[in-house]
Every structure is written in structure tokens, then in C-alpha cells.
Amino acid sequence: MKYLKFTQYIYLVAAIIFAIRAAEIWDKEREQAYLFLGITALSIFMFFFRRKFAKKFEDRNTNS
Numbered sequence: 001m002k003y004l005k006f007t008q009y010i011y012l013v014a015a016i017i018f019a020i021r022a023a024e025i026w027d028k029e030r031e032q033a034y035l036f037l038g039i040t041a042l043s044i045f046m047f048f049f050r051r052k053f054a055k056k057f058e059d060r061n062t063n064s
Contacts, residue, residue: 005054007050008047008050008051008054009047011043011044011046011047011050012043012044012047014039014043015040015043015044015047018036018037018039018040018043019036019037019040021036022034022036022037022040
């Protein structure tokens with residue numbers, strides 16, 4: 001299950017991309033920028049959630 005260590009970083013990359021996109025369109029399309037900021041927040045949350053889950057999964061496998 002080594003892929004769990006790498007998939008969590010996909011969320012960080014997505015958060016960076018959506019934050020940059022939100023900054024680009026902030027003056028032109030404010031509503032869409034808020035949507036991108038929401039996706040950014042969700043991606044950051046998912047990064048920490050997956051990181052915690054991967055750590056739990058790893059600890060459970062080492063204890064067994």
C-alpha cells in the first residue's frame with residue numbers, strides 16, 4: 001500500500017492549482033473564484049485526512 005503515501009500529495013497539488021486559478025480570476029469572476037477557494041480548502045482538508053489515515057493504516061500493519 002505504498003501508493004497511499006503518494007496519493008495524499010495529489011490533494012496538495014490540486015490545492016495549489018485551484019488557489020492559483022482563484023487568484024487569477026478574482027477580479028473578473030468573483031463567484032467562480034469562491035468556488036475554487038472552496039475546492040482549495042477541501043483539498044487541503046483531504047490532504048491532512050489522508051495523511052492521518054495512512055499513518056493509522058501503517059501503524060496498524062506494524063502492530064500486527
